[in-house]
Amino acid sequence: MTPPFERVLVANRGEIALRIIRAAHELGMEAVAVYSDADAMAAHVRAADAAVRLGPAAPAESYLRIDAIVEAALASGAQAVHPGYGFLSERAVFARAVEDAGLAFVGPPSATIAALGDKLAARRTARAVDVPHVPGTIEPAPVDRPDELEALLEAARAVGFPLLVKAAAGGGGRGMRRVVSADELPAALLAGSREAAAAFGDGAVYLEREIIPARHIEVQLLGDATGQIIALGERDCSTQRRHQKLIEEAPAPGLTEMERQDLHAMAIRLARAAGLRNAATVEFLYDRDRRFWFLEVNARLQVEHAVTELVSGVDIVREQFLLAGGAPLSPVVLAAADRAARPTSHAIEVRISAEDPARVFAPSPGQITRWVMPAGPRVRVDTAVEAGDRIPPEYDPLICKVIVHGTDRTAALAGLRRALDETEIGGVQTTLPLHRVMLGEPAFLDPAGLSTSWVDTHWDGAASRAAAVRVAAIAAGLADVEGAGPTGHPGPGTSPVSPAGGQPVRRESDGSAWRAAGRTRGTNRWPS
Amino acid sequence: MASCRPDARHEPVAVVSPSRLPPRRTSIAGPTGEPGWPDVAIHERAVRVRVAGASRLEGDASFRIAPAPDPAARLPGVGATMPALPLVDGVPATVRLERFGEVRARLVESGVDHGGPEVRTDVLLGLVRVDRAHGTRHREVIVNGWRIEVEIESERHAALRERARRGAGAVSPGGPIEVRAIIPGRIVAISVGAGDRVEAGQQILVVEAMKMQNELRAPREGAVERVGVAVGDTIEVGDLLVVIH
Numbered sequence: 001m002t003p004p005f006e007r008v009l010v011a012n013r014g015e016i017a018l019r020i021i022r023a024a025h026e027l028g029m030e031a032v033a034v035y036s037d038a039d040a041m042a043a044h045v046r047a048a049d050a051a052v053r054l055g056p057a058a059p060a061e062s063y064l065r066i067d068a069i070v071e072a073a074l075a076s077g078a079q080a081v082h083p084g085y086g087f088l089s090e091r092a093v094f095a096r097a098v099e100d101a102g103l104a105f106v107g108p109p110s111a112t113i114a115a116l117g118d119k120l121a122a123r124r125t126a127r128a129v130d131v132p133h134v135p136g137t138i139e140p141a142p143v144d145r146p147d148e149l150e151a152l153l154e155a156a157r158a159v160g161f162p163l164l165v166k167a168a169a170g171g172g173g174r175g176m177r178r179v180v181s182a183d184e185l186p187a188a189l190l191a192g193s194r195e196a197a198a199a200f201g202d203g204a205v206y207l208e209r210e211i212i213p214a215r216h217i218e219v220q221l222l223g224d225a226t227g228q229i230i231a232l233g234e235r236d237c238s239t240q241r242r243h244q245k246l247i248e249e250a251p252a253p254g255l256t257e258m259e260r261q262d263l264h265a266m267a268i269r270l271a272r273a274a275g276l277r278n279a280a281t282v283e284f285l286y287d288r289d290r291r292f293w294f295l296e297v298n299a300r301l302q303v304e305h306a307v308t309e310l311v312s313g314v315d316i317v318r319e320q321f322l323l324a325g326g327a328p329l330s331p332v333v334l335a336a337a338d339r340a341a342r343p344t345s346h347a348i349e350v351r352i353s354a355e356d357p358a359r360v361f362a363p364s365p366g367q368i369t370r371w372v373m374p375a376g377p378r379v380r381v382d383t384a385v386e387a388g389d390r391i392p393p394e395y396d397p398l399i400c401k402v403i404v405h406g407t408d409r410t411a412a413l414a415g416l417r418r419a420l421d422e423t424e425i426g427g428v429q430t431t432l433p434l435h436r437v438m439l440g441e442p443a444f445l446d447p448a449g450l451s452t453s454w455v456d457t458h459w460d461g462a463a464s465r466a467a468a469v470r471v472a473a474i475a476a477g478l479a480d481v482e483g484a485g486p487t488g489h490p491g492p493g494t495s496p497v498s499p500a501g502g503q504p505v506r507r508e509s510d511g512s513a514w515r516a517a518g519r520t521r522g523t524n525r526w527p528s
Numbered sequence: 529m530a531s532c533r534p535d536a537r538h539e540p541v542a543v544v545s546p547s548r549l550p551p552r553r554t555s556i557a558g559p560t561g562e563p564g565w566p567d568v569a570i571h572e573r574a575v576r577v578r579v580a581g582a583s584r585l586e587g588d589a590s591f592r593i594a595p596a597p598d599p600a601a602r603l604p605g606v607g608a609t610m611p612a613l614p615l616v617d618g619v620p621a622t623v624r625l626e627r628f629g630e631v632r633a634r635l636v637e638s639g640v641d642h643g644g645p646e647v648r649t650d651v652l653l654g655l656v657r658v659d660r661a662h663g664t665r666h667r668e669v670i671v672n673g674w675r676i677e678v679e680i681e682s683e684r685h686a687a688l689r690e691r692a693r694r695g696a697g698a699v700s701p702g703g704p705i706e707v708r709a710i711i712p713g714r715i716v717a718i719s720v721g722a723g724d725r726v727e728a729g730q731q732i733l734v735v736e737a738m739k740m741q742n743e744l745r746a747p748r749e750g751a752v753e754r755v756g757v758a759v760g761d762t763i764e765v766g767d768l769l770v771v772i773h
Contacts, residue, residue, distance in 0.1 A: 058714075174739060195741050198716070354738075358674075363711050363738040369654060369668060393712040397738045424652060424670065432673030468674035469589050473577040474616055475635045475651040476669050476678045477593025478625040481573050481614070 003028040004325025005080045005104065009073040010034070010044070011094075012084030013063060015401065016301070017044035018384045020082045023317035032076040034069060036062030038392040043384035050076055057394045063087045066094050070101050080104035080324055082317075086396060089300040090117040090169075106324040107278050108223075108299045115274045116297040120168045120206055122274070126294045129273045131266045133294040134285060135159060136208035140168060143193045143205065152189075153182050159207050165189055167196030168204035173243030175199060178210065211293060213451040214285040216240065217252045218298075219267035220308045222319055223276045224329045230337035231264035232312045235304055238450040239438060241361055246431065246455065247350050247438060248304035250311045251343040252286075253409055253447035260341040263292055270294065278323050279305075279316060285452075303351065303398070306382060310347035310405040312336040346412040347405045350420070353397040356429040358461035365393040370426030374419035378405045378412075391428055399430065409447075413439060433464055574615070574683035579676055592617050592683060625651075704753055704773045707744065709763045713737030718759055720770070724752045732770055735763065746772060 007030040010020045021031040021044060033048030038057035045051045052072035054062040062068075064087060073081050081098045083089035083106070095110035107113070116122050120140065126133045136159050142148040156163060156179075165188045167175025175196030177188035189205060197203035215238040223229040236252035237245045251260070267282035274297070281302045283295040305316045314336045322330065329337075355361040371387040383400030385391070391399060402419055406412030417439050423432060434455070443449035443458070574594035581588065594615040613620035626634045633651045638644055654668030665680040681689075717734040720726055726746040735742045756768040763769070 198736070198741070199739060362742065363713070363740060365712055365738065370652065370670070393737045395738065420673075423673075425673075426652065426654060426668055426670055426675060429675045430673065436673055464672075465674050465676075466589075468671040469579050469676055470591070471635050471649045471651065472669035472671045472674070472676040473579055473589065473591040473678055474593060474621075474623060475625055475633055475649075475671075476653065476667060476680060477575050477577040477591060477616075478595075478614060478623070478635075479627070479633065479653055480575050480577075480665065480680050481593055481595040482625065 001027075004321050004327065005029050005078075007032060007049075007076065007078045008080040008082060008106070008321070009069070009076060009078035010048070010082050010084065011063070011069045011073075012082075012087055012089075013039050013042065013044055013384075013395065015382045015384045015398070016084040016086075016303070018047055019382055020084060020317055021047045023315065023321060024082075026315075027318060027321055029321070032072070032078050034063070034072055036394075038390075038394055042389075043386070052076060057392060059087065059394060066091070066097050069094075070097050070103075073098070073103055074101060078103065080106055080321070082106040082320070083300065085298075085301050085303055090298070092117060104324045106320050107301075108276055108280055112275045112277065112280075113299045116271075116276070116280065116299040118168055119166065119170065119296045120204070122270075122297050123294070125273050126270055129269050131270050131294045132292070134208050134211060136163070137206045139206070140204040141165070141189055141206055143189045143203065149186065153185065156182060156185055156207055159209050162210045164208045164210050165192040165205050166208050167192060167200060167202070168206055169200040169202040170196055175203075175205060176243055211285050211287055212453050214238075214287050214293075214453075215252070215450050216245075216283065216295075216452050217255075217263065217286045217292070218281050218283040218302075219264055220302070220305065220312075220316070221267060221271050221276060221280050221282065222314075222316070222323065222329060222333055223271065223278060223280075224323055225277060225326055226328060227272070227275075228329055229268050229271050229276055230329060230333065231267055231340050232308050232314055232316070232333070232336055233340040233343060234260065234263060235307055236447075236450060237304060238452050239444065239455060240452050241434075241455045241459075243452075245304065245351060247348065247435065247444075248307055249346065249348040249409070249412070250307040251346065253346075253450075257341050259290070264340060266292065266294070270297065279320050303401070304349055306380060306401065306403045307347040307349050310380065310403065311343055311345050312340070345405060345407055346409045347403060348409075348412045348416050349401050349403040350416065350435040351398055351431070352400045352402065352423070352425070352435065353431045354391045354399050354428045355397050355431055356461075357431050357434040357459070358429075358465040360461075361431070363393065363397055364429040365391045365397070366428040367391070368399075368425065368427040370424055372422070372424035373400065374402060374422035376419070376422075378415050379403070379419045380405070399425075399428075413445070433468070434459060434461070437464060572684065576681045576683050576686040578679045578681070580679065594683070704771050705747060705750075706771050707732070707747065707769045709735070709765055709767045709769055711735065711737050711742070712762075712764045713742070715757050715759050715761045715763060716741060718755060718757070720752050720755065722752055722754055726750060726752060726772065733757070744769065748772070 008024050009032040010017045011034060024031040030049040033045045033051040034054050035042060035045045035051055036054055036057045039045060054065055054068045081103055088094035090113055092110045092114035095105045095113050098105040099110055115125060120138055123133045123138045137155055141152055162178055162180045165177040165179060175192045177192040179185050179188045192205045193203040196205060215236060217234055217236050219234045220232040221229055222232060233250055234252050235248050235250045237248040239247035270282055271280060279301055281298045284292040285295055286292055309316055314333055319333055354364045356364045367390045368385060368387050373381045380403040381400060385399045404412050404415040404419055406415050420436050425432060438444050443454055574592060577591045577593055579589045596612040596614045622638045624636050626636060631652055633653055635649045635651055637647045649671060652670040657666045659666060663681060663685050667678055669676045669678055713735040715733055716736045719731050726749060728746055728748045730746045732744045732746055750772040753771040753773040755770050757763060
């Protein structure tokens with residue numbers, strides 16, 4: 001097959017940049033990476049055929065610099081730009097800048113991103129094509145206008161408390177605030193607007209009713225230049241924490257074939273009205289009365305796309321490149337779409353993040369001392385991290401995705417449990433303990449118990465950690481007093497040899513050596 | 529004005545420590561004198577294992593571990609009835625540590641009456657780092673995905689240090705406290721200045737890390753003596769943020 005492009009630029013970092021570079025290479029294309037100073041030796045830079053420095057570590061000075069990225073694409077001879085997720089992926093101005101430079105944007109057209117990426121515009125579009133949206137306002141809230149406060153409170157009372165202040169440009173819970181009563185509203189609007197402005201460069205916020213309990217179910221769409229749009233199936237991403245997804249699966253368990261067909265049709269209707277091409281995801285809430293409420297559209301590749309890939313058999317990133325090159329939806333994709341309402345296997349993904357689940361998920365950046373990823377049948381790990389890497393505080397805390405495929409949900413769960421037992425990460429606290437506990441929870445095992453609020457209301461990280469602390473202390477104490485272990489230190493009472501500077505005494509240097517300090521390594525990056 | 533995030537449980541982004549620590553003195557000699565530790569001959573190899581900030585609710589956790597006594601070394605009148613079990617907090621415990629090389633281990637705990645079911649927990653032991661200045665050993669331990677930093681000190685040394693601390697008198701509760709960063713990030717807002725009065729729980733500053741804005745609140749009421757950072761500063765773990773008097 002002729003590659004759709006000769007060379008493509010990947011405007012992202014971390015595991016998703018590596019994922020996209022892999023797809024590019026499999027299609028016979030060269031990949032150009034971009035990087036900040038914090039990522040000069042990162043895996044995506046090493047994997048690419050060429051790399052261009054964007055600037056200092058701060059996102060605003062590197063991965064969010066539209067001018068620098070377009071310039072890098074032109075200078076490196078790339079013909080297309082894949083934005084990944086996060087960063088500039090849903091900025092219509094970025095897509096337009098890429099288009100205006102005569103390059104292909106691997107995603108929806110800039111006009112579609114503008115129409116769908118703006119949540120308020122998307123809500124108005126949904127209303128126009130008869131897709132029910134979550135009740136709330138459809139115009140930006142006046143944040144800094146005391147004279148409009150009364151009208152705003154009136155609107156808030158109409159929506160009902162508790163409600164959510166959400167960023168029109170938002171995603172991943174940023175800019176979002178939960179408001180229980182009217183007197184909290186002005187402060188929440190201001191805080192949400194400030195965080196949204198910092199994260200997205202757009203401080204517009206609006207009000208939305210909080211539907212609880214609810215499941216989060218979303219539909220993966222692909223569309224070609226002829227206007228044909230198909231659904232590859234849906235995902236359930238109900239296990240969230242502070243509106244950040246923790247566990248995702250495909251298909252959504254417990255839906256009937258009829259429900260799936262209706263859901264997929266609603267998503268396609270909405271996407272067609274917005275002129276979708278390439279890939280996007282339409283998100284819904286599913287309430288206890290089995291009603292779907294349109295939430296928002298992510299006009300880009302999703303973090304959790306891999307579960308749909310495993311169940312549908314379609315490589316979504318590969319198809320994105322083919323579609324961006326002007327190809328029609330392939331026979332493989334059309335066949336998968338025909339089967340989408342009758343899934344025959346199941347996949348589950350956990351997002352392991354550098355966050356402390358005993359400290360209300362506080363960020364936990366740092367240096368990885370131990371890194372053992374699971375292997376074996378039906379396990380896929382998407383990551384760009386290895387032992388010795390420093391997890392920078394400037395970026396998203398996601399460090400790896402563990403995805404397991406099975407003939408059904410029970411088999412996938414068993415495989416995932418086994419895979420997480422094999423996973424060993426040291427140096428930074430991660431969300432791994434939560435995932436291990438979740439996979440044994442009755443509320444998670446019974447699909448009817450899935451809810452976006454489960455973790456916030458049930459998770460007791462302190463108790464889980466306290467049990468581990470006891471085991472750790474006894475084990476460390478026994479190891480010390482027994483002086484056990486073939487190369488253990490001599491134990492108290494003798495004069496221990498100090499490993500100067502924290503350097504380990506370790507003879508082999510395989511990648512998994514548990515080292516107290518990082519190692520230096522070369523890169524195969526081209527000079528830029 | 530910076531306003532609060534609605535998540536009231538959100539962890540502060542700093543640790544608070546007394547400015548004035550008691551001096552470490554190690555010149556006092558003699559037996560430990562600790563209740564439950566009567567027998568120096570058996571327990572001279574005992575250690576104190578501490579986990580600082582085990583969780584926000586529990587504060588520090590401390591365990592005393594002693595090896596199973598060597599039958600040949602038992603003192604008259606003690607060894608005859610004592611099983612060869614290690615002591616955890618002074619009590620014989622039916623636990624054993626199986627080692628699989630220098631990193632992997634498994635803690636096996638059985639029921640009180642030996643007949644109960646065994647509980648096996650896999651444990652990963654990081655490399656030991658020796659702090660000669662303080663007479664402690666440190667290592668990272670991983671259990672069920674939890675990353676736990678332990679500090680190990682000989683029981684004798686710990687007891688001496690505690691006695692010295694008691695002699696030096698308690699730290700004044702009204703003394704200045706330093707608020708230090710426990711996560712790296714960037715200061716995006718500061719809402720107090722030197723000389724300002726603050727209430728306990730009042731917002732002091734906002735740190736942005738991993739795209740989230742984290743509020744830091746005053747650990748107690750007092751006057752701000754000093755602000756050690758400015759908006760836009762990049763901070764590392766341990767950096768001094770403010771001093772409250």
